[in-house]
Amino acid sequence: MGIVTSRKASNNPTVPQSAPVLHYKESPAIGVGVVSIDHGLWDNSLTALPGSPNSQQFVSRFEVRGLEPVCHSCLSLRGPMSNINGKVYALNAITPMKPWKTWILRAVFFALGHVKPLQNDLINLSFIEFARWVIVPRRGFPCLGKGQLPEELKYDYLLFFSNFNRTWNQYIDAFSAVLSKGLNLVWRWSEKFPGSVPVTLFKEYIARVQFDTDYYYTAYPHASANDLKSAHIVQSSFDSLSAIATQSSPEEFAAAYLQFVLQVQAHLGETGEAPAVG
Amino acid sequence: MSKLNATDIQGFVLRGYNLPVGRYLFLRLEGAKKARDLVRLLLNQITTGQRWDGGKPQSTLNIGFTFRGLQRLELPLASLVTFPVEFQQGMRQRAELLGDTGVNAPGNWDSIWREENVDVWLGINGQTVEALNACQASVQSVLGQTGGASLLGSQNAAAEVLNGKPTTSEHFGFTDGFGNPEYLGVERSSQPGQGKLSDDGKTWVPLATGELLLGYADEAGELPVAPVPHLLAANGTFMVYRKLHQNLATFRAWLDHQAKLYGGGKEKLAAKLIGRWRDGTPVELSPDKPDRTITQDPNQSTNFTYGADAAGTRCPMGAHIRRVHPRDAFGFNGRLIDRRRITRRGLPYGHFASKDQQVSDSDDRGVIFMALNASLSRQFEFVQQQWVQYGNDSHLGNDKDVLMGNHGGHGRFVIQGDATPTNPPFICKHLPDFVELRGGDYFFLPSITALGMIALGLVDPR
Amino acid sequence: MPNKNGSVYGLTILSPIIDDDRATPSHDLQIRAYLAQLSTREDSPFAIAPGTHLARLVVMDDVIYVGMPSCEEHLKSKYLVFESNCDGELDTYLAGLADSIPRHLDAIWSHCVGYPTRGAADRDAFIAYMKSCQLETTFYFAAVNDKSVPATLRALRIQTAAADFVAAHQGDDPVTLQRDFIHFAAQLKTLPPPPAGSMGPHRTIKTGGHNE
Numbered sequence: 001m002g003i004v005t006s007r008k009a010s011n012n013p014t015v016p017q018s019a020p021v022l023h024y025k026e027s028p029a030i031g032v033g034v035v036s037i038d039h040g041l042w043d044n045s046l047t048a049l050p051g052s053p054n055s056q057q058f059v060s061r062f063e064v065r066g067l068e069p070v071c072h073s074c075l076s077l078r079g080p081m082s083n084i085n086g087k088v089y090a091l092n093a094i095t096p097m098k099p100w101k102t103w104i105l106r107a108v109f110f111a112l113g114h115v116k117p118l119q120n121d122l123i124n125l126s127f128i129e130f131a132r133w134v135i136v137p138r139r140g141f142p143c144l145g146k147g148q149l150p151e152e153l154k155y156d157y158l159l160f161f162s163n164f165n166r167t168w169n170q171y172i173d174a175f176s177a178v179l180s181k182g183l184n185l186v187w188r189w190s191e192k193f194p195g196s197v198p199v200t201l202f203k204e205y206i207a208r209v210q211f212d213t214d215y216y217y218t219a220y221p222h223a224s225a226n227d228l229k230s231a232h233i234v235q236s237s238f239d240s241l242s243a244i245a246t247q248s249s250p251e252e253f254a255a256a257y258l259q260f261v262l263q264v265q266a267h268l269g270e271t272g273e274a275p276a277v278g
Numbered sequence: 279m280s281k282l283n284a285t286d287i288q289g290f291v292l293r294g295y296n297l298p299v300g301r302y303l304f305l306r307l308e309g310a311k312k313a314r315d316l317v318r319l320l321l322n323q324i325t326t327g328q329r330w331d332g333g334k335p336q337s338t339l340n341i342g343f344t345f346r347g348l349q350r351l352e353l354p355l356a357s358l359v360t361f362p363v364e365f366q367q368g369m370r371q372r373a374e375l376l377g378d379t380g381v382n383a384p385g386n387w388d389s390i391w392r393e394e395n396v397d398v399w400l401g402i403n404g405q406t407v408e409a410l411n412a413c414q415a416s417v418q419s420v421l422g423q424t425g426g427a428s429l430l431g432s433q434n435a436a437a438e439v440l441n442g443k444p445t446t447s448e449h450f451g452f453t454d455g456f457g458n459p460e461y462l463g464v465e466r467s468s469q470p471g472q473g474k475l476s477d478d479g480k481t482w483v484p485l486a487t488g489e490l491l492l493g494y495a496d497e498a499g500e501l502p503v504a505p506v507p508h509l510l511a512a513n514g515t516f517m518v519y520r521k522l523h524q525n526l527a528t529f530r531a532w533l534d535h536q537a538k539l540y541g542g543g544k545e546k547l548a549a550k551l552i553g554r555w556r557d558g559t560p561v562e563l564s565p566d567k568p569d570r571t572i573t574q575d576p577n578q579s580t581n582f583t584y585g586a587d588a589a590g591t592r593c594p595m596g597a598h599i600r601r602v603h604p605r606d607a608f609g610f611n612g613r614l615i616d617r618r619r620i621t622r623r624g625l626p627y628g629h630f631a632s633k634d635q636q637v638s639d640s641d642d643r644g645v646i647f648m649a650l651n652a653s654l655s656r657q658f659e660f661v662q663q664q665w666v667q668y669g670n671d672s673h674l675g676n677d678k679d680v681l682m683g684n685h686g687g688h689g690r691f692v693i694q695g696d697a698t699p700t701n702p703p704f705i706c707k708h709l710p711d712f713v714e715l716r717g718g719d720y721f722f723l724p725s726i727t728a729l730g731m732i733a734l735g736l737v738d739p740r
Numbered sequence: 741m742p743n744k745n746g747s748v749y750g751l752t753i754l755s756p757i758i759d760d761d762r763a764t765p766s767h768d769l770q771i772r773a774y775l776a777q778l779s780t781r782e783d784s785p786f787a788i789a790p791g792t793h794l795a796r797l798v799v800m801d802d803v804i805y806v807g808m809p810s811c812e813e814h815l816k817s818k819y820l821v822f823e824s825n826c827d828g829e830l831d832t833y834l835a836g837l838a839d840s841i842p843r844h845l846d847a848i849w850s851h852c853v854g855y856p857t858r859g860a861a862d863r864d865a866f867i868a869y870m871k872s873c874q875l876e877t878t879f880y881f882a883a884v885n886d887k888s889v890p891a892t893l894r895a896l897r898i899q900t901a902a903a904d905f906v907a908a909h910q911g912d913d914p915v916t917l918q919r920d921f922i923h924f925a926a927q928l929k930t931l932p933p934p935p936a937g938s939m940g941p942h943r944t945i946k947t948g949g950h951n952e
Contacts, residue, residue, distance in 0.1 A: 085780050086939060087670070090796045092821070094804055096813075109879040122881060124609050127670075130794055130825040131881045134752050141754065141819070142873045144854030148756050149816040157803060159752075159875075161823045163794050165670060170660070173617065176498065178610045191810040198500035209804050215775040215797040217786040222940040223896055225883040226673045232887060235895035238902050242925045250914035257917060258697065261906055265694045265703045266589055268903040269675020271896060271940050275663045276374045539911055690907060705907040 083213045086221020087274040088129055089171070090213040091162045093206065095190035096155035102135055105158070105189045109133065121179050127165040129218075129225045133186065134159040158190055165224040167277055172203050222271040230267035237263045282463045284327035286725045287491065287513045290340035290401055290623060291650055292327030293466055294458065297334065297403040298444035300435040300625045301410045302519075302646065303417065304390060305398040305427035310352035310735075313397075316426025317341075317351070318733035320400075323416065326726055329465075337404035337413040341729070342517050342721030344368060347397030351732055353510075356739040360506040361722070364655045365516060369719045370394055376659060377667030380684050382715035388521065390431045391717025398427060399519060399721050401648075410434075433521065435625035435646045448626050449524045449643050450681075450712070451548070451633075453558035453573075456580055457603055459619040460484045461491075471580030475605065475612040479585070490621055491515055492652055497616045502652060505722075506739050510732075513725030515650050518658045520718035521627075522682075523644040526637045529712045540693075541702040550693045551680050553597035560599075565592040565701070583612075590694035591701065596674050598681045601665045608671060618665075620649040620657050644713070654720055678709075685709035743877045746885025748793065749830060750877040753822040753870055755852040757799070767851035768799050768818045774847050775799075780937070785844040786824075787937035790836045793889055795824040797848070820852055827888045834870050838863045893934040900941065901928060 083090050097105065112119065122128065138153035164171050175183055176199040183196040190209075194201040223231065241260045245253060284292060307313040325338035343351070345366045348358060364372055370384045370391070378384065384392055400417060404410040414432075421427055437444040446455035460472040462484040473484040474497075488496030492504040493512030504511040537544035546566075549555040555568035562582045563572055572578045584600060584607040587593055593600055595607075603619070606612045628643025651657035664670070667684070669677040678684070680691035687708055695703040724732065731737050743750050758767045765773070775797055778784065786792040798821040805812045826833045837845060842860035849855045854872065856865035887895070905924055909917055 088794065092796075092798055092800075094800070096803065096806065096810060106878070112879060119881070121610075123883070126673075126883065128881065129883050130748070130750070132750050132752065132823070132877045133879045134875050135878045136754070136875060140875065141815070141817075142756055142875075144756060144872060146853050148759070148853045151816055153803075153813055153815075154811055155803075155813065159821075161752075161796070163825070166664070169656070170664070173498075173656075174614055177613050177617070192806040197498070199498045200500055200503060205806075208806060211798065211800060211804070213796050213798050214772055215778060215780065216794075217780050217784045217792065217796070217937065218794045219787065219792060219889050219936040220892060220896060221781070221937070224670050224675075226670055227675050227896070227899075228884050228892065230673065230675070231892070231895035231899040232884065234899040234902050238898050238925075241921075245918065245922050245925060248918070250918050253918040253921070254914035257921070261703050262696065264902065264906070265692060266595060266673065267899065268690070268692050268705070268906065269669050269673065269677045270690070270903070271900060272676040273939065275377065275668045690903070705903075705910060707907050 082216060084274075084277070085216045085218050087165050087224045087227075088163050088216075088218050088221065089165070089168060090216045091160070091164070091168070091171075092211050092213060093160040093209045094211065095158045095160075095187065095193070095209050097158055097189050097191065099138060099156045101189035102137065102156040105135065105186065108185050121182065125174055125179065126225050126229070127171070127174070129163045129165070129228070131162040131164070132160075134161070155191070158187075163218075165226075165274075169203075172206060173199060176202055222273070224274075227269065227271050230269065233267050234264045282327075282487070282491075283513070284329070284465075286727055287327040288340045288723050288726070289325040289327045289338060290403075291490070291515050291723055292464060294455075294623055295334070295338055295403045297338065297405055298437045298439065299405070299407055299410055300401065300403045300646075301414060302433045302435070303398075303400040303402065303414065304396045304430045304432065305400065305421075306395045306430050307347055307350040307397040307427045308425060310350060312424050312426040313351050314426075314733050314735055315424040316420060317729060319420045319424060320417070321726070321729055321733055323413075324726065324729065334405065336406070336409040337402055339413055339417070340401040340723065342399040342401070342723040344397055344399075344719050344721055346394070348722065348732075350397055352735075353732065353737050354739050357506055357510060357737050360739070362503075362505075362516075362653065362655060364659060365720050365722065368394065369518065369520075372659065376662050377678075377684060378715055380686050381711050382684050384717075387715070387717035391521070391719065394719075395430055396719055399517075399719075433627065433646060435627040437625060438630040447630075448645055449526050449628070449630065450529050451556050452552055452554065453556065456554070456558060457599065458621050459489070461489060462487045463494075464490065467576070469576045469580050471582060471605075474616045475583070477611060479583070479606065479611045482581070485616060485619060489617065489619060489652055489657070490650060496652060504652075507737065510724065510728045510737055512728075514728055515652060515723050516654050517623075517721045517723050518647075518649050518651075518654060518718065519721060520647040521644065521716040522647050523642075523714045523716050524628075525639040525710070525712055525714065526631065526641065526643060527639045528710050530637070532710060532712075536706055540704050542700045546700070547693075547704075550594050550597060551691065553593050553599035560593075561597065562587060562593040591696045594691075594693045595672050596669060596677060596680065596691055598679055601669075601672060601679050602661055604665075604672070618657055618660055620651045620661065623648045623650065644716070647718075650723070680706065680709060680712075682713050683709070684711055686711065743830075743880065745880045745882040747827065747888065748882045748885045749824075749826050749828065749833065750880035750882075751822070751824040751826060751830065751833070752875045752877050753824075753873045754800075754875055755820045755822070755849060755873045756817040756854075757820055757852050759817055768801070768820075771797075771820060771848055771851050772799055778844070781939070782935045782937045784937050785841040787935065789840040791827040791833050791889060792936075793825045793827070793892070795822070795826070797822055817853070820848070825882065830871070831867060834867045835863055838866045889936060890933055893936060896940070897931070897934045898928065 136157045136159060138156050141151045143150045176196050180196040187193045194205050196202045237260050241256060244256060248256060320341065323339045325340055345361060345368060373384050390396065402410050402413045404413065421429065438447045446453055448454045458472060460468050470482045473482045476483045486497045487494035488502055492514050493508065496502045533544060533548060537547050540547045549561050553561050557568045557570065558573045558579065559568040560582050562584060563578065583605050584593065600607060604615050608614045624645055624647045626645045628641065631637045649658050666679040666682050669675055678689055683689065687710055689709045691706040691709060693704040695701045760767060786795050800819045800821050802815050803813065838860040846859035850859065854869060856862050856869055860866045909920060
């Protein structure tokens with residue numbers, strides 16, 4: 001059960017389009033994963049299976065909860081780190097939906113957009129800088145003629161692009177822990193979605209439907225969403241203080257300055273590099 | 279859930295022994311067959327989690343293995359590859375991820391850890407040093423008998439003794455030992471504030487057993503991924519061992535210097551760094567002075583939340599205990615942090631100096647930090663990486679934990695305050711390294727059944 | 741309004757990539773190779789062109805087969821995804837790209853079907869082309885949705901500078917404090933705008949980040 005198909009398999013001319021590059025087998029007993037890889041591009045945790053029929057087959061422990069998924073192309077020069085720039089991670093996911101379900105999803109998004117309290121939890125999980133969902137109807141893929149073959153698809157597709165702080169594991173753990181109902185509301189219309197709780201199956205699904213970013217730019221790599229919010233608070237208080245600085249007496253200024261410090265004291269964290277990911 | 283079988287779980291995992299002295303032996307295994315004999319002979323000395331109806335024993339013995347150790351015991355490859363990646367790599371290879379850089383980098387560790395030879399940790403806890411010696415002698419005779427391992431080194435540890443009684447103080451003068459989590463099914467005297475917050479945001483309930491022990495449901499509502507076979511992992515856990523040297527001279531000098539500039543005085547400043555006064559009173563409950571009535575009352579000493587103090591004016595947002603156990607500080611009734619708890623079992627080491635005694639940073643003193651968790655990467659490593667060496671979750675940007683962070687003379691600690699002169703906003707700058715890492719590793723502490731399987735070479739992945 | 745959240749615009753563009761067996765390497769690989777050597781910091785094209793908060797470029801090879809009982813299906817073309825979170829109106833943003841970084845745009849999008857023959861030099865054709873590949877962003881979330889890129893960079897600079905100031909002037913008497921603050925504020929005003937895409941002023945603190 002649970003075949004994971006690498007997106008990039010199709011780039012390798014010796015591998016037929018639909019052949020999986022990653023096989024993920026789930027042990028029914030306690031949810032242990034064993035990954036066998038048909039092409040020897042991996043990191044240092046490979047061990048050759050003695051007596052395995054195919055000398056290129058390796059067995060490695062792929063604990064979805066411990067590792068970031070490394071579904072990258074043999075040919076991508078940047079490697080898995082291209083999903084990260086400074087403190088922000090670019091996640092791309094595509095899931096198929098039966099076209100009649102797309103209408104329900106549109107209604108869900110409409111509600112989310114117009115009923116503000118539903119967005120509160122998302123706002124309070126303050127580690128998403130920008131996120132978007134894009135429904136691509138099966139006839140919605142741009143077709144510009146000039147010899148391009150129009151797509152013939154059965155499913156509509158839901159694209160998800162997120163720009164978030166912290167690690168992939170942390171991000172999904174947090175959503176599964178506190179926003180599972182909201183996640184289910186959006187993704188239950190996608191084929192084979194296992195639910196956002198419990199988290200291991202959910203992470204497997206995301207790893208399967210995620211594809212890597214080739215180029216990721218941010219104007220402020222050293223700042224997380226929290227840093228941004230803090231920066232705006234400090235700037236606003238600073239501007240107010242500056243405005244009266246020249247016109248007050250020293251005592252008046254000192255009092256205003258104390259108020260300024262009290263306003264910004266919870267917002268003075270340094271910005272800079274994100275912690276190293278393994 | 280079914281009752282835990284305390285006789286199958288190592289006692290060190292299930293409870294803090296509260297024995298005043300300890301000694302940790304580090305072994306290198308010599309050959310799989312002899313090593314297995316060693317395990318088999320040590321097995322009936324290993325202390326289990328069974329209750330001591332006849333009073334505490336003179337000493338206890340527990341055992342853990344690094345991944346290297348499991349490899350040397352020649353566990354089947356198919357079982358070895360199912361251990362988590364971070365455990366396979368060992369703590370030294372995780373250094374960059376853990377922020378063990380600069381003065382904490384492996385190049386500066388004690389040689390026993392720098393050289394990555396440690397296969398086995400044997401933890402001896404005892405009532406007296408004589409009891410430790412006796413236990414060690416017994417262990418060494420088994421070593422001699424089997425030739426299964428050589429002793430690479432040992433580490434002594436001991437609680438501070440005041441007026442003939444052991445305390446739970448550490449070298450900087452703070453009372454430690456609060457805040458170990460409470461898990462379902464693990465019998466111990468329970469205190470509000472040690473488990474997780476329930477949905478009403480006020481009452482505390484135990485955490486899922488699977489956050490500590492493998493083979494049980496965890497807080498995510500599933501049986502977590504664990505090594506294979508089930509019998510090898512169940513009732514076992516992972517331990518991180520870190521020898522943390524404390525620069526007491528630097529700490530005292532720095533505190534004295536900063537206190538001159540801080541309107542609340544030296545003791546309050548010290549309390550703001552940690553989140554507890556030196557006697558253990560939580561700053562959140564008593565921001566102006568220590569209060570023994572709170573500390574002595576188990577219903578109060580760990581029973582508090584930060585919801586009413588979002589601005590950090592009582593307990594600073596970056597205070598140590600607030601960073602490593604945020605409770606409800608991130609909202610959602612604490613649900614975001616329920617899977618980030620660890621159980622600590624450490625002891626201080628080195629000579630305790632009184633307040634007036636001259637000390638030097640090069641004196642050998644510190645704390646042996648040992649933490650138990652079902653998942654090293656999700657629990658200990660996460661807290662270390664995201665909450666100690668970084669501050670984004672607490673809205674503190676890149677600021678590190680004032681006590682444990684590797685500051686290198688830089689960085690800041692902000693004490694949020696208010697308009698009262700004794701609780702002013704205050705920024706501590708040019709933070710030195712108060713604590714330095716001198717080595718350690720990750721260990722797997724198997725159940726008694728698993729130890730038996732290892733000893734007999736019966737681990738069968740399927 | 742679709743695509744917008746406050747003053748930020750969520751631009752999603754899916755450009756079909758030319759499928760030509762005779763091209764070696766294929767067009768999608770050429771795009772990938774170009775992107776792999778492109779800087780993501782201050783000299784990124786998106787730092788040079790105005791108005792981009794965050795943007796990504798992804799070569800999407802195919803849809804993903806999630807397993808039975810779902811049907812397996814495949815795209816006939818590959819697509820270049822351009823996801824941008826930017827300031828202002830769409831036309832202004834696209835015109836800004838065409839005017840500031842035409843060579844980068846050409847290098848990337850010339851491998852896509854229907855790209856204007858004169859490239860970004862023909863600004864109107866470029867804008868029309870991009871719009872023809874635009875998808876509507878169904879739901880767009882932004883943590884901060886009312887600050888432009890320059891305003892954000894300025895705020896970040898002020899935050900760093902103000903924190904340093906507060907730390908350095910603790911315990912000052914009111915006269916010194918006021919004088920120093922006025923000087924500090926005036927100095928800040930004279931600084932050139934902070935560069936986009938930068939990791940901020942160099943600091944000696946090591947967080948163990950993998951770039952160090």
